[in-house]
Amino acid sequence: MTTHTPALSADTYDVIVLGGGAVGENAADRTAQGGLRTVIVESALVGGECSYWACMPSKALLRSGAALAAARRVPGSAEAVTGSLGVLATLRSRDAVTSHYSDSGQEKWLESAGIALVRGHGRLTGTREVTVTGSDGSTRILTATHAVVLSTGSAALLPDVPGLVDVQPWTSREATSVQTVPASLAIIGGGVVAAEMATAYTSLGAQVTLIARSGLLGGSEPFAGELVATALREGGATLLLGDSPTAARRTDTGDVELTLASGGTVTASEVLVATGRVPQTQDLGLAVVGLADGDWLTVDDTLRVVGESPASVAALGTATDGSGWLYAVGDVNHRALLTHQGKYQARAVGDVIVARAAGTPVDDSPWGAHVATADHSAVPQVTFTDPEVASIGLTAAGAVKAGYQVKILDYDLSNLGGASVLADGYVGRARAIVDLDREVLIGVTFVGQDVAELLHSATIAVVAEVPINRLWHAVPSYPTLSEVWLRLLEQYGRPGHVG
Structure with missing residues (x-):
C-alpha cells in the first residue's frame, strides 16, 4: 500500500532550527538526512560564532606563534629561525580561515544539503510557530509539523564593574x-x-x-x-x-x-x-512556553526542553505521548559550552526528532544510541595555549569530591623519548585518575606541546570504560608522546594488584 505525504506550504516545514551556527547546521543536516523538510533561521552569518569569531579564528591566531615557538625548541630549525612573527601574514591567515567573513560558501552547502534558509530574527509566537523579522522590518510566520530546535548559542558576560x-x-x-x-x-x-x-x-x-x-x-x-x-x-x-x-x-x-x-x-x-558566557535567549518569545527570555534552557537527554512549572509543562508537551516539540542544543542548554559537544548534541537531537516523527520510541529504536549522555561527565576539551592543555572527565579533586576511590597517576612528559625529539627541554605533564572499584579511567589531563592529539585516545578510554587490563594490550608506538600510556600503566601496576 502506498502512502502519500500531504504537500507542505512554503512556510510550513517539518523542523525549524533557530540559529545557523555550527550546532544548528548539524541539527538541520541530521533531520534533512532523515527525510524531514528543514529550515534554518539566522540573523547573522551562517556558520556562527565558531566559524567567524571563536574556535577557528582564535586557532589561526594561535597557530603561527605555536609553530614558531616549536621550531625554536629544536636544534637545527632554531638556527634557521632568524626573524620575528609575521603579524600581517597571521592576520591574513585568520581572514582566510574565516572565509573573509562571508557565508556564501555556507549558503551553498545548505542548498546542497536540501536545507532552507530564512534570514532574520526568529522568535516563538505559538506552538510550533516561529515569526521571523527581517532586517527590513518585514515579518514571516513559519510553522513546524514536528519540532522547533533552539540553537542560538551564548554571548560574552560583562562583569558589573563601574565604567567598564x-x-x-x-x-x-x-x-x-x-x-x-x-x-x-x-x-x-x-x-x-x-x-x-x-x-x-x-x-x-x-x-x-x-x-x-x-x-x-x-x-x-x-x-x-x-x-x-x-x-x-x-x-x-x-x-x-x-x-x-x-x-x-x-x-x-x-x-x-x-x-x-x-x-x-x-x-x-x-x-x-x-x-564567562550568558545565553542568547533574549527576545526568543519563551513566554509562549511558560519560560523566561534570557535564561539558560533545561533539557533532558533527548535534548527536549523541560518545563519548570505546570504552565510550561503544558505548553511544551511530553516526549512520551509525542506532543513534545521544543528542543535546545549547544551552549544555550548550558550542559557543555564547547562546539564539539554542541555538534554531538545536534546529531543526537536530529536522530531523536527523526525517530519521533516516524512514531518510533527513541529508547527502542536504532537512534537510541544517540541519546545525549557524553556531556554529563566525559567532556573532552583542549586549551590551545603553549603548552596545550588537553583533558577529559574528572580532575583528581573532582573525583574525590564525587566519592570515588581513586589512584592518581602522574608522569613527567619530558622523560619520554618522543618528547625529546619534539623539543630540546620539553616541558609537560600527564595525570590519569583511576576508579579503583572498577579499574577504569575516569579522568585524564595532558599538558605540553602537541598534546591535543593525545586527547582522543584518552576520550575513548574514559567514555568506553576500557578496563585497565585491556589497556595494557593497546601498545603505543615508539618514540611518540603516546608512550605516556605505557608509563602511566606501569605506575598503576597489575590490575587487581594496585601498587
Whole structure:
C-alpha cells in the first residue's frame, strides 16, 4: 500500500532550527538526512560564532606563534629561525580561515544539503510557530509539523564593574577579528578564552596583562594553570592572579585604565573581557512556553526542553505521548559550552526528532544510541595555549569530591623519548585518575606541546570504560608522546594488584 505525504506550504516545514551556527547546521543536516523538510533561521552569518569569531579564528591566531615557538625548541630549525612573527601574514591567515567573513560558501552547502534558509530574527509566537523579522522590518510566520530546535548559542558576560561598559571593552569577538594588534592589552579573566588570547597576543607582540581573581584555568588540574602561567610570564606577559578590577575609564590619551582591588592600576590600549558566557535567549518569545527570555534552557537527554512549572509543562508537551516539540542544543542548554559537544548534541537531537516523527520510541529504536549522555561527565576539551592543555572527565579533586576511590597517576612528559625529539627541554605533564572499584579511567589531563592529539585516545578510554587490563594490550608506538600510556600503566601496576 502506498502512502502519500500531504504537500507542505512554503512556510510550513517539518523542523525549524533557530540559529545557523555550527550546532544548528548539524541539527538541520541530521533531520534533512532523515527525510524531514528543514529550515534554518539566522540573523547573522551562517556558520556562527565558531566559524567567524571563536574556535577557528582564535586557532589561526594561535597557530603561527605555536609553530614558531616549536621550531625554536629544536636544534637545527632554531638556527634557521632568524626573524620575528609575521603579524600581517597571521592576520591574513585568520581572514582566510574565516572565509573573509562571508557565508556564501555556507549558503551553498545548505542548498546542497536540501536545507532552507530564512534570514532574520526568529522568535516563538505559538506552538510550533516561529515569526521571523527581517532586517527590513518585514515579518514571516513559519510553522513546524514536528519540532522547533533552539540553537542560538551564548554571548560574552560583562562583569558589573563601574565604567567598564563605557570604555567599550573587547569580547572574544573583537579579539579574534582584530585588524590591528594593539600595543598593549589587558585581559580580565582566567579561563580558556583569557589564557588563549593572552598566548596569542603575546606572540603577536602586544604587551599583555592578565588579571584573574580566581587564578588561571581554575577548572583544570592545578598543574595546568601553573605550567601555562609560567610560559606566559616567560613570553613577556604580566599575570596579576588573585586580583580584580573595581573601576575602568578611558584616559585622555585613549588608553583604558583599570583600578584594581589591590589598590594598583593597569593601563592598556584595549581591554578584553573574558569572564564567562550568558545565553542568547533574549527576545526568543519563551513566554509562549511558560519560560523566561534570557535564561539558560533545561533539557533532558533527548535534548527536549523541560518545563519548570505546570504552565510550561503544558505548553511544551511530553516526549512520551509525542506532543513534545521544543528542543535546545549547544551552549544555550548550558550542559557543555564547547562546539564539539554542541555538534554531538545536534546529531543526537536530529536522530531523536527523526525517530519521533516516524512514531518510533527513541529508547527502542536504532537512534537510541544517540541519546545525549557524553556531556554529563566525559567532556573532552583542549586549551590551545603553549603548552596545550588537553583533558577529559574528572580532575583528581573532582573525583574525590564525587566519592570515588581513586589512584592518581602522574608522569613527567619530558622523560619520554618522543618528547625529546619534539623539543630540546620539553616541558609537560600527564595525570590519569583511576576508579579503583572498577579499574577504569575516569579522568585524564595532558599538558605540553602537541598534546591535543593525545586527547582522543584518552576520550575513548574514559567514555568506553576500557578496563585497565585491556589497556595494557593497546601498545603505543615508539618514540611518540603516546608512550605516556605505557608509563602511566606501569605506575598503576597489575590490575587487581594496585601498587
